[in-house]
Amino acid sequence: MNLAALFRHREPIGPLEYTRRTWMRLTLLATFVFLYAPIVTLVAFSFNDSRRNIVWRGFSLKYYEKALANDGLIEAFVNSLTIAFVQTIIATILGALTALLLWRFRFPFRGGYEGAMALPIVIPEICMGVAMLAFFSRVGWPTDLPWPLNLSAITIAHVSFSFPFVAVVVRARLEGFNREFSEAAQDLGASEWQVFRDVMVPFMRPGLVAGALLAFTLSLDDFVITFFTSGPDTVTFPVKVYSMVRFSVTPEVNAASTVLIALTVVLTVLALWLQSRAKLKPEEVAG
Amino acid sequence: MEDWRRTPLVFWVTSLPPTLWLVVFFLIPLALVWVMSFGELDGLIDIKITGTLANYARALDPLYLEVFGKSLVFAGFTTVISLLVGFPVALAIVFASPRWRPILLLLVILPFWTNLLIRTYALIAVLRVRGFANFSLEWLWDQGNTVLALMGLGSYQLLGDRFEPLELLYNNTAVVIGLVYVHMPFMILPLYAALERLDRSLIEAALDLGASQFRAFLTVVVPLALPGIISGGILVFIPALGSFLTPDLLGGTDSQMIANVIERQFKGANDWPFGAALSFLLMYLTFAALTVRALVNRRAERRGGA
Numbered sequence: 049m050n051l052a053a054l055f056r057h058r059e060p061i062g063p064l065e066y067t068r069r070t071w072m073r074l075t076l077l078a079t080f081v082f083l084y085a086p087i088v089t090l091v092a093f094s095f096n097d098s099r100r101n102i103v104w105r106g107f108s109l110k111y112y113e114k115a116l117a118n119d120g121l122i123e124a125f126v127n128s129l130t131i132a133f134v135q136t137i138i139a140t141i142l143g144a145l146t147a148l149l150l151w152r153f154r155f156p157f158r159g160g161y162e163g164a165m166a167l168p169i170v171i172p173e174i175c176m177g178v179a180m181l182a183f184f185s186r187v188g189w190p191t192d193l194p195w196p197l198n199l200s201a202i203t204i205a206h207v208s209f210s211f212p213f214v215a216v217v218v219r220a221r222l223e224g225f226n227r228e229f230s231e232a233a234q235d236l237g238a239s240e241w242q243v244f245r246d247v248m249v250p251f252m253r254p255g256l257v258a259g260a261l262l263a264f265t266l267s268l269d270d271f272v273i274t275f276f277t278s279g280p281d282t283v284t285f286p287v288k289v290y291s292m293v294r295f296s297v298t299p300e301v302n303a304a305s306t307v308l309i310a311l312t313v314v315l316t317v318l319a320l321w322l323q324s325r326a327k328l329k330p331e332e333v334a335g
Numbered sequence: 336m337e338d339w340r341r342t343p344l345v346f347w348v349t350s351l352p353p354t355l356w357l358v359v360f361f362l363i364p365l366a367l368v369w370v371m372s373f374g375e376l377d378g379l380i381d382i383k384i385t386g387t388l389a390n391y392a393r394a395l396d397p398l399y400l401e402v403f404g405k406s407l408v409f410a411g412f413t414t415v416i417s418l419l420v421g422f423p424v425a426l427a428i429v430f431a432s433p434r435w436r437p438i439l440l441l442l443v444i445l446p447f448w449t450n451l452l453i454r455t456y457a458l459i460a461v462l463r464v465r466g467f468a469n470f471s472l473e474w475l476w477d478q479g480n481t482v483l484a485l486m487g488l489g490s491y492q493l494l495g496d497r498f499e500p501l502e503l504l505y506n507n508t509a510v511v512i513g514l515v516y517v518h519m520p521f522m523i524l525p526l527y528a529a530l531e532r533l534d535r536s537l538i539e540a541a542l543d544l545g546a547s548q549f550r551a552f553l554t555v556v557v558p559l560a561l562p563g564i565i566s567g568g569i570l571v572f573i574p575a576l577g578s579f580l581t582p583d584l585l586g587g588t589d590s591q592m593i594a595n596v597i598e599r600q601f602k603g604a605n606d607w608p609f610g611a612a613l614s615f616l617l618m619y620l621t622f623a624a625l626t627v628r629a630l631v632n633r634r635a636e637r638r639g640g641a
Contacts, residue, residue, distance in 0.1 A: 063542050064535060067431040075423045076439070083446050083519065086457035089467055093460070146353040153346055155339040165353075168361055172577025172621055174594040175368070175614045176361075178601050182371060182611070183364035208360045211353065240345050271452045272579050272594075276601070286452045293456050293584065305453040316448040320441070 091309065094302035111299040112307075121304055124288035130196050131284065132267040135206040139263040140256060142207065143214025147255075148248070150215070151222040168209045169216075177276035180205045184277060191279050198282050205277045206267045213266060214259035221255025254322055261319040265312055372611035382608055390612035399596065399613070406592040407620075409507070409582075410575040413514040417522040417571050418564065420515070425526035425563075426556075429533075440527070447520035455584050458513055462503040462585070469500040505587040513581040518574060522567040529563025530556070562635055569628045573621050593617050 061068045067076075097108035115121055146165060155161075168176065184201045191198065229251075233243045249256075271286040278287050285308065292301050339346040372390055377383040393399070428439045446454065461467045476498045503509060533556065541551040557564075579594035586592075593613060600610025 063548070064538060065430065067427045067435075072423060072427045075420070076427045079420060079424050079519070080442060082516065083442075085467070086461045086516070087446065087449060087454065089460060090453070090457040142353045142356055145349050149346075149349045149353070152337060152349070153339045154336045155346070155350075161354075164357060164362065167365075168357075170573065170621065170625060171365075172573070172594065172614075172617055174577055174579050174597050175365075175618050178597060178610060178614050179361075179364035179368045181601060182367050182607065183360075186367055204360050207356065211356070215353075240342065265448055269448075269450050271450075286450060289452055289456070293452075293459070301456065305450070305456065309449050309453060312448050312450065313445065316445065320444075 087309065090302050091306045094299060094306045096299060098299075111303040115300050115303040115307075118300065120283070121285075121288055121292075121300075124283045124285045125304070125307075127196075127199060127283065128268055128285040131199050131203050131206060132264050134196075134199075135203045135210065135267050136260050136263045138203075138207045139211040139214050140260045142211040143259055143263070144218050144252060144256060146211065146215035147218035147222055147252075151219055151225075165212050165215060168212045173209075173270075173272040176205075176209060177273045180208075180273060181276040191281075198279075202274055202277045202282060202284065205273050206270065209270070209273060210263040210266045214263050217259035217262060218252055218255040221252055221258075225251055254325070257322050258319050261315055261322075265315055265319075268308070268312065368611045368614055371608050372615050374608045374611075376606060376608060380605070390609045391616070393609060394612055394616055402591060402593055402596055403616070403620075405590070406576055406594075409510055409514060409578075409590075409592060410572050412511050413518060413575045414522075414568050414572045416511070416515050417519050418568065421519060421522035421526055421567065422560075422564075425523050425530055428523075428527055429530040443520050443523050443527075451517060452580060454517060455513060455580050458509075458516060458585060459504065462509055462512070464500045464502065464504070466503070468503055472501065473498045504585060505590075507586070507590045509585040509587075510582045510590045510592075513585040514575045514578060517578075517581060518571040521570040521574070525566035525570060526560060526563045529560045529566075533559050562632065565628055565631050569624055573624055576620060576624075577617055 066072050093104075094111055095107050095109065096104055097110065098105035150158075150162060150165075180201075189201050191201075193200070225248075230243050230247050233247050238246070269286070271290060274284050274287055275290070278284060283291075285304070289301055289304065292298065370384055371382060373386050373388070374382045374384040375387055375389065394403075424443070428436060428443070431439055459466075463469075503512075537555050537559070538551050541555045542548070546554070576592075577594050578592055579598060582590055582592045582595055583598075586595075594617070597610050597613045597617070600606045600613065604610075
């Protein structure tokens with residue numbers, strides 16, 4: 049569709065067809081330009097054959113090669129992926145348990161418990177970051193362990209902020225569960241474990257996958273909390289990029305960022321697709 | 336929902352792992368910072384808990400009050416600008432054709448999933464003196480001059496004799512632009528959710544009864560979207576207030592926010608007790624904002640129920 053077609057009106061605009069009004073479309077267009085122009089230029093100039101990063105000098109992959117040859121950058125990238133994988137597994141299990149607990153049981157101080165579980169979501173990142181720094185230095189958490197055990201402090205911090213998010217996603221999924229299914233299974237003689245394995249887990253699966261993808265992206269994304277828990281030998285990708293950005297703006301950072309953007313976009317689209325599939329055919333997914 | 340005493344074993348198996356994790360790796364660290372905020376430095380690194388309030392008193396020093404004030408002003412501006420831009424955008428998405436709506440929504444969500452640091456870094460390349468914003472302005476300036484020359488006014492140099500690039504980076508404006516850029520989706524999504532539920536026949540009724548579009552908007556659409564406005568406002572205000580990266584990378588020396596001061600206490604100045612006190616003051620501000628939202632929601636619910 050070209051720009052002219054966007055603003056041409058074949059039929060008169062109805063009073064409620066706000067989106068067909070020109071000034072609304074211009075606002076929409078301007079907002080999307082504002083949101084996307086920086087990212088698009090960043091991606092475009094990662095292919096630019098120029099050191100200065102300002103003028104287009106032709107297509108080149110040399111900054112990708114440079115980024116690949118940068119050991120520190122690759123190490124940080126591997127660290128980030130390792131942390132994200134491990135923390136996602138732990139966070140998904142803990143989040144699913146939290147969701148089941150709050151969905152199923154009535155217990156004393158339930159409201160307070162729910163509030164405490166929401167705390168990691170609402171408190172400012174900087175507060176959580178300094179809390180983690182204070183905690184790990186106070187308990188004397190070992191920092192000179194061999195890889196990947198030296199990443200344990202960062203991994204623990206990531207689990208702490210991401211599992212409440214998983215709990216929210218899984219719980220939203222559980223709201224649609226018909227309790228009669230689990231009751232029927234129990235009436236037919238299934239044990240608690242069998243009900244959990246054969247009824248609850250299959251029903252929760254889309255929520256678990258969406259929650260896990262969310263946890264994975266949150267972990268890859270995090271800078272502030274990691275910044276306070278990482279040491280000189282445990283640098284993650286965002287922390288590395290931060291130190292490079294402070295130093296100077298280079299096309300190498302553009303190339304590395306583009307790879308990360310591509311990764312997150314793929315993961316996001318996957319998560320959204322899974323979610324919409326789960327919403328459209330609940331009985332099929334549950335079956 | 337069943338009582339936990341009916342199946343205590345299942346209850347404990349489900350509740351213990353997440354509860355222990357939350358207590359050990361979240362609540363205890365927070366409590367540690369809280370206790371530390373009542374302590375004082377003993378030597379270079381040791382901290383003695385003396386129950387002193389000196390750290391909080393020091394936060395009331397005009398120097399730090401100004402930082403708090405500045406953070407509140409930045410977050411406030413960010414919220415208002417996001418609302419003013421986000422409202423028409425949300426409205427346009429709600430009233431878009433069903434084919435376009437999911438695409439537009441996805442376009443709003445996607446940047447929000449892109450790494451915050453990378454997005455902030457991308458803004459630097461746009462805003463700096465030899466950046467794309469200034470190049471675009473220079474191009475416009477050139478075009479303007481060409482047009483003037485064609486009109487025979489070229490020799491008067493109405494647009495100035497040469498293009499002066501704007502200082503867009505490393506100042507307060509850059510921080511607010513960055514904060515709006517980063518938090519805009521938080522505003523658009525709740526607004527969209529509220530406007531989508533809105534009964535369109537109410538707007539039609541207002542228009543039929545002779546209200547202008549503007550009046551129908553002010554007296555029908557805005558009040559009905561109020562829960563979305565409040566939610567979006569809080570979702571933008573809270574993270575904006577505690578921002579660290581945006582002022583750190585885009586701001587100048589005089590555009591530091593609370594988070595930057597806290598970071599300095601822990602990483603550079605090594606005054607952990609004072610940093611701890613500042614963290615908790617920031618947290619109390621966050622809770623105050625959340626309480627406002629809870630109160631407004633409760634009032635809206637009561638009015639809706641009556």
